[in-house]
Amino acid sequence: MAKDFRYYFQHPWSRLIVAYLVIFFNFLIFAEDPVSHSRTEANVIVVGNCFSFVSNKYPEGGGWRFLKVFLWLLAILTGMIAGKFLFHQRLFGQLLRLKMFREDQGSWMTMFFSTILFLFIFSHIYNLCLLMAGNMRAYIITDFMGIRNESFMKVAAVGTWMGDFVTAWMVTDMMLQDKPYPDWGKSARAFWKRGNIRIVLFWTVLFTLTSVVVLVITTDWISWDKLNRGFLPSDEVSRAFLASFILVFDLLIVMQDWEFPHFMGDVDVNLPGLPAAHFQFRLPYFKKIFKEEYHIHITEYTSNYRRGKDQSICTCWTSIYQESPFYWQE
Template sequence: IQTDLMEIDKKILYYFQHPWSRLAVAYLVTFFNFLVFAEDPVSHSQTEANVIVVGNCFSFIANKYPGGAWNFLKVLLWLLAIITGLIAGKFLFHQQLFGRLLRLKMFREDHGSWMTMFFSTILFLFIFSHIYNLCLMMAANMSPYIVTEYMGIRNESFMKVAAVGTWMGDFVTAWMVTDMMLQHQNYPEWGKAVRTFWKRGNNRIVLFWSVLISLTSVVVLVISTDWISWDNLNRGFLPSDEVSRAFLASFILVFDLLIVMQDWEFPHFMGDLDVNLPGMPTTQIKLKLPVCKRIFKEEYHIHITGKWFNYGIIFLVLILDLNMWKNQIFYKPYEYGQYVGPGEKIYTVEDPNTLKEFNETTLSWEWRCTNYDVKTNRTFYFWNASNIQTAFVFLDLKQYKWRVKR
């Protein structure tokens, strides 16, 4: 019986790690990310974007500078946070926690140290931002400069940047999976002709850069403009609600993890199998840091392998996917300057003055249809075909078909 179970496990593993399975998962993630971006009503929200932890780090570094000596203090603190995060990530988390205490083989020697240092830096930026907030709270009239998860940019703009970022990460990941499948012989009967073409000369390098540049140009154009409208193409076919979008975001998170789990060396990554860096003929990058014997007693090198470069990108994309999942799970229209109208469709408010003082009561179909704006002597919801400068845009005119569960 035990032998039969082992044979079954081998067959399951064979198909689970088969090139077709790995390619399907990698490219489905890219498609699902585009789909959830197109269906997500938050992508059209005019309210301020907020991301847990990452939003604090962004706000800490990029905006809310009070001026004067406070600027110096703020810059000093986030510089200290970055330095502390890099040192703690390398020597505390990577070497001591993952290496010596937990003895994780995937973090042997210096493997995975850059990814550990990156997440450690985010952690310490978050901690130091609260130290900075404590200093502001001890001063008078400094509450507008308190660092929060709000990033100072609109959800619409942030979601466009996030969509381009996930595209880049997903494409590079899918390409590296493709590159791995076509370079190695774990499944020798699979794709012989394509493998021969792939390994010939610089075909893989030329294809990578040509496809990346051309497709990225199209993606940026489509996302940043209204050149192609998903809602005009979709026209209400299988309209989504927050439950279906939450399931879709969950699938994306699972598929992100599956890409790592399907690796032939998972979970220890101890084999000698390596992948080339995308668009390069080498499996690793080595940079020699300048020698300063007064500070460092030995030479230090920056060493990035293809596999950790790949999975590092996945974990960066995972941050954006987690934020997308959070938005769907806890979605409430009024928090994003939106409300539910007839047919359970989502309407969004685009007037910035209204969004400054909105609440759950004023952001409802009933209130906006029965209350008048004293400036225009019209109800807050109106549509005039001859006046395109209306304060509020009826999204159904653009054929947005989101639905909300009651």
């Protein structure tokens, strides 16, 4: 590779630094944000409506409960169908012709976001039914989630850790397996690929650190205010910039992928934490509903599911800010 901007931008050290800085910045904003200690009711636009629509504010009558469950189940089904055939195939595939959404690639992520959209729309349809019935304003769905901000922020922090650390740890695993930069980390890569060391370390570090972080967050054993003592003070402006940095760094993780922007590559690596690059399993009794045979094969961040001559490709890439680190397509 020519030592140009792309060479240094996608260098393993650059990718590792960006991935692990995201973890630090996310925990810093969680620790500094006063909302994390607020006992007021949490309210998040769109997401709050979806959460409240599915989880709480159920009326007393059985008919109203049935209507609410029916509507949010219908919203999920409609969102998945619209995400697959309307947004993914028609909009992204045929109209915009985006290569990263070719065939079935990116379908599950598109379906996830379209499901949130339709849950939000159907929550307002449910609110309209309540308003027409009268005397049901107490059950109107709003962006208030019915839980306190401190509880919501703890759940968000755990989700952030699971998303960001798994992403960074997967990047580390890929960097130590792959060979586009042969002069980088020779001894570390040799040690990482020796025997079962890679598999043991991957799962041991993942479960150990996750257990410690979850315990620290949920039990409040560590007080940031006592540790900080004004060393890194923040205000609304600095936290807004910090949140912007997190968003930019999350985008950089995707852009630093060696296969960006089309995610088409031929460098074989093992699945993260697993001893093989591909697995095959069959569902002989459910072939009318699911595919009869699945073949999972990864090339850096790209996985292929094959059945005979048909092939669909799925890409694992980081979500933007506190979401899931990878997704699988059909």
